[in-house]
Amino acid sequence: MSQDKSREFLHSGNDKDKFKFFFKATLLQRLKELLEAIRDQMHTADSDVQELEKSIKPVMRKLDELREKIKNMEHIEEIAHDIDNLKKKLAWSWVYEVDQQIEEQTVKLQKLKGRAPACQERIDRNTVVIDKLKKELIEKEENLRSLVGKTREENNMKKSMENNIAEAVKREIELEAEHERGAHMLQRKNGRLNQLQAQLRDFQMQHMQSTQAEASQMEKDMQNIQQQIDHLQSNVTRLREDENEFTAELSGIVKSINDISKEIAENDRRTKQIKSNIADLQRQQSNTVTAFGGQRVLKLLESIETNHKKFESPPIGPIGAHLQLASESWSVAVDRACGGLLDAFIVTCYKDLHVLRECASKVNFNNLRIIVYDFTRPRLIIPDGSLPTTEHPTVLSVIQSENHTVLNVLVDQGHAERQVLVKDYEVGKSLAFDDRMRNIKEVYTSDGDKISLGEKIAELKNEAEGIQRTVVEKNGQKSKLVKDRCDLEQKIADSKRKREPEEYCLEKKILELDDAKRAFAESNRYGAVDNTELEEDIKKEKNIIVERELLLNKINTKLAAASREVNDRREAYKTFMDSVNEETGDRISANDELELVKHKLDAAEQEKAHYEGLMTTKVLPAIKMAEAEYADLQQLRQDNFKKASTICPESDMEALNNVAGSTPEQLSAKLNRLKQRFDQESRRTC
Known part of the structure; x- marks a missing residue:
């Protein structure tokens, strides 16, 4: 500070002035001024900078935009490069995917081809089994036929032997009865002779001793004998009536037993027939060919196969086996409308007709219907004007076939296009008699509830079960009747056992009464008694006894011979029946073996047909x-390989880390996303 300033500072009166002098003296004021000047310059510079910044801001913005565009272009180029690589990967991924599919298809094809030999082996094995079983079946049938023929002879022999035994037994019974009657008569004659001799002695001893009291006693004795005779006659009559009643009842029971036995036999025959029908229907159910012509068709087809070289063209048939129905409810109606056409065969020329006729004759199919038709003829086109003017279906509209010749034959031969099918009779009636309906040949009804094979089999099984129940009931009735018959036979035997002693007593009492009457008559005579008549009777009785004894000896001789004959015939019959029973067992065994072979043959044929x-x-x-x-x-791999090779060689795929783990779909989706990004980035850049 200068001296002047110092004096001024010292002479200043207040602090404010002193501070001002201090502020100046220390150059703070100058510094303040400099700072203010600098601040003003800075404000000016800031203004200039702001002006400059404002002036370069469009340039900077444009520069940033250019940088952003450069960055986007680099990103777009990268995306384009990725797209190009993805296209290469996608192209070759299609090739590699097809390669994988080819490998899988190769494995699948080898697996499928492996099934064919196994299936063919089963077919060949079943063919061998079928041939063997057919030969065995023929042998079994021949054996069974011979056994059946032998059985007929045995039955005739058995019947003849039974008749012979019955005749011998009948003769023996007649001789026994005759012997019994002769012995009984001889016994009676001996008794009569003894009585006459006793009477003679009594008359000789007592003719002088007869009194009135004795005569009275004799009358009482005769009355008692007569009462006993009346009682015995009553008993014998009652027992005979009981026997007659029992015999009549027994005859009715025997007749009922015979009727029931016949009914049971008929039911058994019917059951066997039903079982046979069920077996036929089951075979038809398992084999549609046999539904048209039965088992003969199979033999005919085998004959056709054997002689196939003789035919110009293989026959078609049976026609029904080549048809399929749109609905099973029309099966019966179609069968009726077509008549016998469904069982017929079709050939292409008359030469084939004769060959087929020979084949049919070999298998005993003599009534085979054969239709000659040109196989080369195309499917017939029926004009609308020739069809029935109705909304109801026709036979032609409800059937289908892969063979146009079959349909042509049904049209030409059976008019299938004009056979109208309706649900019930009323509709068919109104349709058949309506003049406005044209081109209608016939009308067939079907309610849709016709019995199918399965229902028919079930119905037959129910019928067989019903018959079996009836047989069981009849067997129960028969058993009861047999028991009743045994009871009646026992009652008849008991009655006979009671009656015979009564008859014997009755005859004895009658003889006793005759003797009493004769004795009473003799006792009433006076004087000497003439015994000439009694002696004559005794002589006659002796002569009769001698004759009876001779006759009885002859009967004994005949009876012994008849007994020996019966025993011999029974022994021969027993020996014969033993051999027959053995052969019956063989026949049953042969029949069982035949059925078993048939069952095995059916099973083998079904298995062969299945395979x-x-x-x-x-x-x-x-x-x-x-x-x-x-x-x-x-082919797809070749095409894809060609396309992929056009895009890039396969060697470039190694640099792209191959395409393992990515499917064409994934790569395609990724490529689409990149393309979308590329388009978005391209639009943004533009």
Whole structure:
């Protein structure tokens, strides 16, 4: 500070002035001024900077935009590069995916081809079994026929031997009865002779001793004897009436037993017939061919197969086996409408007709219907004007067939296009008699509830069960009647056992009464008694006894011979029946073996048909389909390989880390996303 300033500072009166002098003296004021000047310059510079910034801001913005565009372009180029790589990967991924599919298809094809030999082996094995079983079946049938023929002879022999035994037994019984009657008569004659001799002695001793009291006693004795005779006659009559009643009742029971036995036999025959029908229906159910013509059709088809070289073209038939129905409810109506056409065969020329007729004759199919038709003729086109003018279906509209010749024959021969089908009779009646309906040949009804094979089998089984129940009931009735018959036979035997002693006593009492009457008459005579008549009777009785004894000896001789004959015939019959029973066992065994062979043959044929159908419908078509798919995949691989090679060589895929783990769909989706991003980035850049 200068001296002047110092003096001024010292002479200043207040602090404010002193501070001002201090502020100046220390150069703080100058510093303040400099700072203010600098601040003003800074404000000016800031204004200039702001002006400059404002002036360069569009340039900076444009520069930032350019940088952003450069960055976007680099990103777009990267995306485009990725898209190009993805296209290469996608192209080759299609090739690699097809390669994988080819590998899988190869494995599948090998697996399918492996089924064919196994299936064919089963078919061949069943063919061998069928041939063997057919030979065995023929042998068994021949054996059974010979046994059946022998059985007829044995039955005739058995019947003849039984008749002979019955005749011998009848003669023996007659001789026994005659011997019994002779012995009884001889016994009676001996008794009569003894009585006459006793009477003679009594007359000789007592003719002088007869008194009135004795005569009275004799009358009383005769009355007692007469009462006893009356009582015995009453008992014998009652017992005979009981026997007659029992015999009549027994005859009725025997007749009932015979009727029931016949009914049971008829029911058994009916049951066997039903079982046979069920077996036939089951065979038809398992084999549609046998539904048209029965088992003869199978033999005919085998004959056709054997002689196939003789035919110009293989016959078609039976026609029904080549048809399929749109609805099973029309089966009966179609069968009726077509008549015998469903069982017929179709040939292409008359030469084939004669060959087929020979084949049919060989298998005893003599009434086979054969239709000659041109197989090369195309499917018939029926004009609308020739069809029935009705909404109801026709036979032609409800059937289907893969063979147009079959349909042509049904149209030409059976007028299937003009056979109208209706649900019930009333509709059919109104349709048949409606003059406005044209081109209608016939109308057939079907309510849709006709019995199918399964229902028919069930119905037959129910009928068989009903018959079996009836047989059981009849057997129960028969058992009861047999028991009643045994009871009646026992009652008749008991009555006879009671009656015979009564008859013997009655005869004895009658003789006793005759003797008493004769004695009473003799006792009433006076004087000497003439015994000439009594002696004459005794002589006659002796002569009769001698004759009876001679006759009885002859009867004994005949009876012994008859007994020996009966025993011999029974022994021969027993020996014969033992051999017959053995042969019956053989026949039953042969029949069982035949049925077993038939069962095995049916099972083998069904198994063969199953595997043939499996081979035809599943194995071979599956192999063909797999081979076609394999060929398609090979062609697809070639096409994809060609396209991929056009895009880039396969060696470039190593640099792209291959495409393992990514499917074409995934790569395609990723490529689409990149393309969308590329489009978005491109639009943004623009």
